[in-house]
Amino acid sequence: MSDERGTSVIFDLDGTLVDSELNYYEAGRRMLAEHGVMDFSWERHTDFIGISTRETVTTLREEYGIDTPVDALLADKNRHYLALAGTSTTVFPEMGKFVELLHGDGTPMAVASGSSRAAIEAILRGTGLDVYFRTIVSAEEVPQGKPAPDVFEEAARRLGSAPGDCVVVEDALPGVVAARAAGMRCVAVPYVPATAADPAFQSADLLYAGGQAEFSAQATYDWLNSH
Incomplete structure (x- = not known):
């Protein structure tokens, strides 16, 4: 009440x-790097501030032509993020x-x-x-x-x-x-x-x-x- x-x-x-936000950027950068994307910038990340992680991952998957399913990419990004979040x-x-x-x-x-x-x-x-x-x-x-x-x-x-x-x-x-x-x-x-x-x-x-x-x-x- x-x-x-x-x-x-x-x-x-x-x-x-x-x-x-720096942790979310780094988690996204690491996730994308695992799929051969090496040019994900902080400036591009700022376009997704305030957008849900799932919607962000869905957009990036389409943008970079990644074949891996959204749920798998989401799990990868969350794994990287959780490794960073607890310490920084x-x-x-x-x-x-x-x-x-x-x-x-x-x-x-x-x-x-x-x-x-x-x-x-x-x-x-x-x-x-x-x-x-x-x-x-x-x-x-x-x-x-x-x-x-x-x-x-x-x-x-x-x-x-x-x-x-x-x-x-x-x-x-x-x-x-x-x-x-x-x-x-x-x-x-x-x-x-x-x-x-x-x-x-x-x-x-x-x-x-x-x-x-x-x-x-x-x-x-x-x-x-x-x-």
């Missing part, structure tokens, strides 16, 4: 709560403080991510965030990943909250679009600040155009209390 303000907060994980994933400091503030006043919270459930659980456990998040939704568990609203709608359902009572915290354009489609408010913290001028980011209820370097736990908490 929601707190006395009636507000629940749903977090994206990668690039929002934790700094894990860090929580963004201000995001960690924000979670603590919300936890302190009993605000219901959830994680809704395009990653596999195994990856989500490994990161939450490895960073200690698992003590704050009992509600987790992976794109694997819903019909469509972001920018469809499914993961956020399912998170709200599991929290027992109406979509209009939920605030989403996101770093990527597909996530902001998904939050809007779900009828939820959105705090946007672009992982790539250069994309902050995009109309989707500009539509956010609260936008930190400078990304994590600009995000403030206390200012966001105060904003939630006043809206």
Whole structure:
């Protein structure tokens, strides 16, 4: 149930709560290298930020003409990612403080991510965030990943909250679009600040155009209390 303000907060994980995009890039690079693709760049990876792992792998398979089935490629990428995640994933400091503030006043919270459930659980456990998040939704568990609203709608359902009572915290354009489609408010913290001028980011209820370097736990908490 929601707190006395009636507000629940749903977090994206990668690039929002934790700094894990480099690990996802490296996992994808290793997966593709095993299939003879040696030119996968960070710049190309950024095109998939906010997109589910399955959809990313499906697109790359078609783009590079790889014959291996999607499920096998997905398993390979997850294997590489999990090997990296446990040792080199860090929580963004201000995001960690924000979670603590919300936890302190009993605000219901959830994680809704395009990653596999195994990856989500490994990161939450490895960073200690698992003590704050009992509600987790992976794109694997819903019909469509972001920018469809499914993961956020399912998170709200599991929290027992109406979509209009939920605030989403996101770093990527597909996530902001998904939050809007779900009828939820959105705090946007672009992982790539250069994309902050995009109309989707500009539509956010609260936008930190400078990304994590600009995000403030206390200012966001105060904003939630006043809206």
